[in-house]
Amino acid sequence: MSRPLNNEPSFIEAASQRRPFSVEGHTFSAAPAEPGLHITATPIGNLGDITLRALQTLAGVDVILCEDTRVTRKLTQRYGITTPLQPYHEHNAAKVRPGILSRLEEGAAIALVSDAGTPLISDPGYKLVREAREQGLRIHAVPGASAVLAGLSIAGLPSDSFLFAGFLPAKSGERTRRLADLAEVPATVILFEAPQRLLATLSAIAEVMGEREITVTRELTKLHEECLSGTAADLAAQFGDRASIKGEITLLISPPDRDQHEDLSEEALDAELACALKTMSPSRAAAHVAETLRLPRKRVYARAMALRDGDGGPHQE
Structure with missing residues (x-):
């Protein structure tokens, strides 16, 4: 259904407002984008993975919000897009967000992109989208590349159900506790x-989760794309032999074995843990016992910590 005539630009006006972009030497034009915030996915590596709709959107909006203008400019220059770029990242978001929301209220069309992939997936934008929704502003999804789905599509791991958990904590203790929580996700x-943290993370996964099947994807869609599978210990050995590890990494962990014996008595579990704690750390002992008894690692780890701290069992050094 067309807009009312008194709000509809003439053909000449509409044509003059169209903005160019180019693909492989061919020039096209994009109509002005609809008012609102356009959450626009960009390539995760190969610039050829941009969608036609994303190009039309980036060419047609009034401004593009981006984490790093230098990164986004490589994309816009590749496709002949001249839309102004404005930084929007974790360091300036609180300061510039009110102005962005005001422009949206006035009817502006604004695109939000991240350096790579789909915005808000471990990237800035959540608060902007939330506040825009609270104010009743229009938000458009312009989907495209995502390292999460790209990695899942080639990992060979169950894809009917998955959990994206972002980045693990940098501190070892917090990382171990987070992995213990994730260990029981079905x-x-x-x-x-x-x-620079891959080897430490693989070591922690081996300690907390045991013999899970792991897939590490690196530099997806780029020239040196890599996809390796094995146990965490196997992969740690492979990457440990390298002089350096570079690139964007997505790590996928198989679900726990569903055939678990939850009815094991606390006494039997304590006996196994007490033996293991004599020579192992609580996290390693929990991983070993959980793997041996086919129990949820979260349950075993909690019991191991209780035994170590003298809550329900002998203190283990």
Whole structure:
């Protein structure tokens, strides 16, 4: 259904407002984007993975909000897009967000992009989207590339149910506790990780989760794309042999074994743990006993900590 005639621009006006973009040397034009906030996915590596709708949107909006203008400019220059770029990242978001919301209220069309992939997935934007919704402003989804789904599609792990858990905590104790929580999730767990922390994370997964099947994807869609599978210990050995580890990493962990014997008595569990705690740390003892008895690792880890601290069992050094 067309807009009322008194609000509809003439053909000449509409044509003059169209903005160019180019693909492989061919020039196209985009109509002005609809008012509102356009959450626009961009490529995670290969710039050819941009969608036609994303190009039309980026060319047609009034401004593009981006984490790093230098990164986004590589994309806009590749496709001949001249829309102004404005920084929007964790360091300036609180300061500039009110102005962005005011422009949206005035009828502006604004795109939000991240450096790579789908905005808000471990990237800035959540508070902006939430406040825009609370104010009744229009929000448009312009879907596209995502390292989460790209990694899941090639990992060979169960894809009917998965949990994206973002980045693990940097501190070892917090990381171990987070992994203990994730260990019992009945789905494939997907994480992002920094290359300099990959070995520590794989070691922690081996300690807390045991012999899970793990897939590490690195540099997805880029020239040196890599997808390796094995246990956490196996992968740690492979990456440990390298002089350095670089690139964007997505890490996928298989679900726990569903055939678990939950009816084991506390006494029997305590006996196994007491033996293991004589030579192992609580987290390693929990992983070992849980794997041996096919029990939920979260339950076993909690009991191991209780025994270590003297709550219900002998203190173990």
